[in-house]
Amino acid sequence: MNITLTKLTKKYNGKELFSIPLLSLHQNDVIHLGGENGSGKTTLMKLIAALDSPSSGCIVVDNKERRRWRFRSGEKGVIYMHQTPYLFSGSVEDNLRYGLLNHFNDKSLIEYKVDYALQVAKLSAFATQEARTLSGGEKQRLALARAAILEPSWLLLDEPTANMDHHSIDVVAFMVDALIQQKCGIMISSHQKTHLTNICRRRLQLKAGRLLEVLDNAEFAKHAS
Numbered sequence: 001m002n003i004t005l006t007k008l009t010k011k012y013n014g015k016e017l018f019s020i021p022l023l024s025l026h027q028n029d030v031i032h033l034g035g036e037n038g039s040g041k042t043t044l045m046k047l048i049a050a051l052d053s054p055s056s057g058c059i060v061v062d063n064k065e066r067r068r069w070r071f072r073s074g075e076k077g078v079i080y081m082h083q084t085p086y087l088f089s090g091s092v093e094d095n096l097r098y099g100l101l102n103h104f105n106d107k108s109l110i111e112y113k114v115d116y117a118l119q120v121a122k123l124s125a126f127a128t129q130e131a132r133t134l135s136g137g138e139k140q141r142l143a144l145a146r147a148a149i150l151e152p153s154w155l156l157l158d159e160p161t162a163n164m165d166h167h168s169i170d171v172v173a174f175m176v177d178a179l180i181q182q183k184c185g186i187m188i189s190s191h192q193k194t195h196l197t198n199i200c201r202r203r204l205q206l207k208a209g210r211l212l213e214v215l216d217n218a219e220f221a222k223h224a225s
């Protein structure tokens, strides 16, 4: 899925947060979105996911202009993962199963996918535990596994490794790498430079209302520090 933003602006209370003349997101992109607190990273991701509407401009998804904003479910095939993800009540495996029930009828296929997701997210030992009792890092891994299991075209991860230790970051990087192999477009907003942001191939930076493409790694290091 290719997504193009043209002459896009977002204002809150009449004040412009950012203006983006043109941004093309190509299927297979792996993007690190940087920027200071309040620069608009979350807002931009929500616009891309159709969870919010722009103040002006247009968004074209696979050559078709988006006219409807689905504030609760977002654009089909694009998943935005919040920095403090909402988990359903029930067990860890219930959380993984929930989304699959809408997509597949084959029970054994669903259980196979749940089992695989538990293994990849290193959560097999917690399968029957109440999701709300997981640690912060485990919750993030579960939310990512729950998103990945739906095989999205785009996954937008908002500060996915905030408060994570190295082990969890490495597990998340492994999971994201698996999604990249499946040709899922990835956008990650993160303040930290981690194993995860190092696998990004494109670097965008929101600064003073403008979106900059950061071209070389030395330049990127300057912005990220």
Ligand SMILES: Nc1ncnc2c1ncn2[C@@H]1O[C@H](COP(=O)(O)OP(=O)(O)OP(=O)(O)O)[C@@H](O)[C@H]1O
Residues within 6 Å of the ligand: 012, 013, 017, 035, 036, 037, 038, 039, 040, 041, 042, 043, 044
């Ligand atoms: N619904 C809203 N109404 C008014 N202002 C808003 C709204 N949503 C966000 N803002 C403001 O827009 C600015 C950008 O917010 P956003 O959450 O997109 O930034 P961010 O770059 O993701 O920040 P952080 O790194 O702290 O998570 C902030 O100043 C925020 O207060």
